[in-house]
Amino acid sequence: MDNDKILHKLQILADAAKYDVSCASSGSTRKNGNNGLGNGVASGICHSFTEDGRCISLFKILMTNSCIYDCAYCVNRRTNDRPRATFTTDEIVELTIGFYRRNYIEGLFLSSGIIKNADYTMESMVLVAKKLRTEERYNGYIHLKAIPGASQELVHEAGIWADRLSVNIEIPTEMNLQRLAPEKNYNGILLPMNQIKNEILQSKEERKRYRKSQRFAPAGQSTQLIVGATPETDRQIILLSSGLYKAQNLKRVYFSGYLPVNNYDKRLPALTRPPLVRENRLYQSDWLMRFYHFKAEEILTEDQPFLDLDIDPKLGYALRNMHLFPVDINRADYEMILRVPGIGVRSAQKIILARRHRNLNFMHLKKIGVVMKRAQYFITSNELPVSTKDWEPARLKRVLVTQSTTKNRKTLDTQLSLFANFKPALPPLH
Incomplete structure (x- = not known):
């Protein structure tokens, strides 16, 4: 060659x-x-x-x-x-x-x-x-x-x-x-x-x-949706994804934030950068449908057709449905525990197994891997008297967004300090 x-x-x-x-x-x-x-x-x-x-x-x-x-x-x-x-x-x-x-x-x-x-x-x-x-x-x-x-x-x-x-x-x-x-x-x-x-x-x-x-495509099939090139709502995109999973048995639906590569074409939106945050929120919604038993209609409604870019869609669902919370962690079924912000699939499975032997408290949940800084507002037990009924959704959202922003800032500061304090080893003298 x-x-x-x-x-x-x-x-x-x-x-x-x-x-x-x-x-x-x-x-x-x-x-x-x-x-x-x-x-x-x-x-x-x-x-x-x-x-x-x-x-x-x-x-x-x-x-x-x-x-x-x-x-x-x-x-x-x-x-x-x-x-x-x-x-x-x-x-x-x-x-x-x-x-x-x-x-x-x-x-x-x-x-x-x-x-x-x-x-x-x-x-x-x-x-x-x-x-x-x-x-x-x-x-x-x-x-x-x-x-x-x-x-x-x-x-x-x-x-x-x-x-x-x-x-x-x-x-x-x-x-x-x-x-x-x-x-x-x-x-x-x-x-x-x-x-x-x-x-x-x-x-x-x-x-x-x-x-x-003979096997045929043993890893299945997938597809891609471009996000932001056309005015469809997030709800339309999520409903389409859900329908494709059911009708076509897809392994994955991939989302690609539109890259403004042909700005001269007036049919396209005047974007300066791809909508990467929106793309990320759609992937999180896709994850909820595939692993958390959410239906597409639960993630977004006709009244709220776009995802909130400030918070993940699971937290958005919880804030829109405050009447479903707090969840009694020792009695709720698996499906409901999965809907609690801060509790993942593995943590939910561990909770179901662990509560057969004892009533779970704050320390038990923390050891299991539950993100208590987020989950504490949406669950209840003998040791957790805090209830979402004591909070307005808008106020609770501000608190959680502030916590997330502070955490990200501390992580960045830590990374920067590590670089600032890093001293390379001197080469050996010959």
């Missing part, structure tokens, strides 16, 4: 790939054979951080940043005047194996702009995964982007070679998708999502009967 040429392509296409966040580190177990390279581990793999602060664990690359589409929000739209590059199949295979052997990466995330048409692009990406599996005997993690509009045969083959597939919805409502990306539509996006869901379920059923039957 011409190293200078490959490095130039790598700089262009790795940078272009950072806008797609719907990638995961693992989720499947793919055992290594006697002569294979690497393996997939369900528990996850190590992570690193990019210059813009995003956590990655994969060789995240585009096959090309050339594209026949002209999506208003995309940096790679065909009307943008920017450097273009395209990797060949062999180049991506060689880079992946080379990086893996050097322990730079633990998996591959491959996406692409649309070259010529959807089938041509999907076929090129599938060929990369197939060569890695069959010729290089690579057993590590592979995540492929499924291209809307590609044939069912190619999507099927992608699921045979890859651990995870993803189809990006991008814009939360079809009306705004049509406005910003006229070449795309929800029907074209949902067709491959439905196919992937059905084939995953079919594969699981077949493996119950025949242990050696």
